[in-house]
Amino acid sequence: ILLKDNIQAREPNKDDFIQNTVEVNESNIPDDKVLVRLVDVSVDPYLRGRMSLGKSYIEPFKPNEPILSGCVAKIEKVGKNVTNFAAGDYVAAMLPWQEKAVVSVGKDWVKVDPKMAPLPSFLSLLGMTGLTAFHGLMEIGEPKAGETLVVSAGSGAVGSVVGQIGKILGLRVVGIAGSEDKIKFMVNELKFDAGINYKSPHYKEELAAACPKGVDVYFENVGGEVSDAVWPLLNFKARIPLCGVISAYNKSADIGPRLQIPLLKTSSKMQGFIVFNYADKNPQAIKQLSQWLKEGKIKDKHTVNQGFDKIVPSFLSLFNSNHLGKMVIEISKD
Ligand code: NDP
Numbered sequence: 001i002l003l004k005d006n007i008q009a010r011e012p013n014k015d016d017f018i019q020n021t022v023e024v025n026e027s028n029i030p031d032d033k034v035l036v037r038l039v040d041v042s043v044d045p046y047l048r049g050r051m052s053l054g055k056s057y058i059e060p061f062k063p064n065e066p067i068l069s070g071c072v073a074k075i076e077k078v079g080k081n082v083t084n085f086a087a088g089d090y091v092a093a094m095l096p097w098q099e100k101a102v103v104s105v106g107k108d109w110v111k112v113d114p115k116m117a118p119l120p121s122f123l124s125l126l127g128m129t130g131l132t133a134f135h136g137l138m139e140i141g142e143p144k145a146g147e148t149l150v151v152s153a154g155s156g157a158v159g160s161v162v163g164q165i166g167k168i169l170g171l172r173v174v175g176i177a178g179s180e181d182k183i184k185f186m187v188n189e190l191k192f193d194a195g196i197n198y199k200s201p202h203y204k205e206e207l208a209a210a211c212p213k214g215v216d217v218y219f220e221n222v223g224g225e226v227s228d229a230v231w232p233l234l235n236f237k238a239r240i241p242l243c244g245v246i247s248a249y250n251k252s253a254d255i256g257p258r259l260q261i262p263l264l265k266t267s268s269k270m271q272g273f274i275v276f277n278y279a280d281k282n283p284q285a286i287k288q289l290s291q292w293l294k295e296g297k298i299k300d301k302h303t304v305n306q307g308f309d310k311i312v313p314s315f316l317s318l319f320n321s322n323h324l325g326k327m328v329i330e331i332s333k334d
Contacts, residue, residue: 001097001311005063007051011250011319016051017312018064024100031081036073037100038308038331039090042123043069043315044157048249057274066096070128072112072119074332076100090114092122097311099331117293117300124157124326125289125300128275133161134285135278136241137219140271145170147216150207150233152226154192155182157326158243161289162219163192164298171217174210176226185324190299204229214238220270223247231262240270250319301325 002018029035047069050061061067075089082105085091093109095101112122124130136158137143149166153159154175163186166173174194175186183195194210196203207229214235220227223245234240263270278285292298303323305314310329318327 001067002064003051003061003067006053006060007048008053009251012048012051012316014312014316017067019309019312022098024102026077026100029077029079029102031079033079033102033104034075034082034085035077035100035102036091036093036095037076038071038073038095038098039333040072040120040123041069041097041311041329041331042071042128043311043318043327043329044128045244045246045249045318047315048319057276066098068094068096070123071095072122085109085111090119092127097308099308116290118302120302120304120326120328120330121293121300123328124302125161125293125298126286129157129326130161130289130300131278131282131285132243132275133158133165133219134289135275135281136243136273137162137165137217138285139278139281140241140269140273141217141219141239143169143171143217146172148172148174148211148213148235149217149219150174150176150211150215150230151219151221152176152198152230153221153244153246154195155185155190155324156221159219159221160186160190160301160325161298164190165292166217167191167193168292168297172211172213174207176207176222179322181322182324185301189301198226198229208233217241219243221246228258231259234262234266234268236266236268238266238268240268242270242272246319299325302328304328304330306330 004018053060075085090112091109092112149171151159151162155177163173163175173192175192176196186192186195196207211233215233216235218230218240220242221244224247314329
């Protein structure tokens with residue numbers, strides 16, 4: 001699957017993508033390459049940023065080149081100079097949206113053990129989105145028991161983990177999301193203290209009522225009007241991990257000056273971050289998240305769509321979908 005052309009400030013649609021058939025030479029693998037078969041594909045809001053041109057922490061996708069995202073794949077064959085992976089291994093890696101591909105082994109490829117957790121978990125709790133939640137909350141949010149944590153997109157891949165970590169650490173957790181099913185999921189399954197629907201006509205009042213002691217940590221995933229209701233509730237020295245601003249991804253950035261006065265008045269700290277900033281702390285984070293998973297203290301929810309043809313629609317639905325937890329596309333079973 002290729003990107004037809006770079007997309008500017010508008011919502012992407014299926015016509016922005018091209019699906020091609022290419023011949024993969026499976027019988028003759030170059031010495032330094034491997035043949036991989038996709039098992040699970042992650043679609044993520046940040047991919048939208050790579051579809052536009054502009055300054056960023058990562059290069060834009062180029063027109064007519066395959067789109068890459070985090071994937072779990074099975075290695076089917078290895079070239080004779082590849083020593084760190086063998087046929088039959090599963091890896092979590094950035095790979096092209098291509099059912100099978102002959103590719104070089106990346107420095108950041110991680111061998112994953114299907115006995116340790118279901119394979120999609122290496123794209124969610126034990127992968128990029130779990131690490132984003134863990135590092136953003138622990139490093140910037142500085143959560144303390146008894147405080148109030150609010151998380152937007154609280155039922156999604158990152159938000160569902162942020163809120164659950166908050167509960168484990170003894171905070172009051174309030175999740176914000178856009179449907180009643182998501183509110184029920186956050187409160188009934190994830191055990192958040194409250195879930196607030198930003199589409200409710202009384203959203204601002206309901207959010208304020210759910211945070212009677214104000215907000216100490218706001219984990220920002222969304223921006224725009226959803227977050228405008230949070231700013232007046234900030235406590236003195238609140239912390240705001242700025243993880244994402246999905247409401248602006250199809251527009252020009254729009255956090256705006258309405259944020260500066262609340263930050264000033266409350267001496268609060270807002271800090272943007274990218275999960276890769278904390279890569280040196282990934283081993284400890286994975287150890288902790290795996291332990292919580294094993295102890296049943298944290299749930300790793302997936303919404304799984306099946307089939308290669310579902311990759312593009314699943315990506316597009318991130319901007320208005322009803323998925324719960326991490327959106328994953330299962331390409332093949334093994
Ligand atoms: P999610 O699983 O949370 O899916 C995105 C959700 O965002 C949707 O389900 C939708 O939920 C909500 N949403 C979409 N459009 C809007 C809108 N206009 N206004 C309000 N809510 C909207 O995705 P992820 O957990 O993967 O990502 C969440 C955030 O984290 C994103 O901003 C992403 O860019 C960021 N991120 C940042 C990383 C980093 O390193 N800094 C790494 C990974 C993710 P709803 O129905 O509630 O509206």
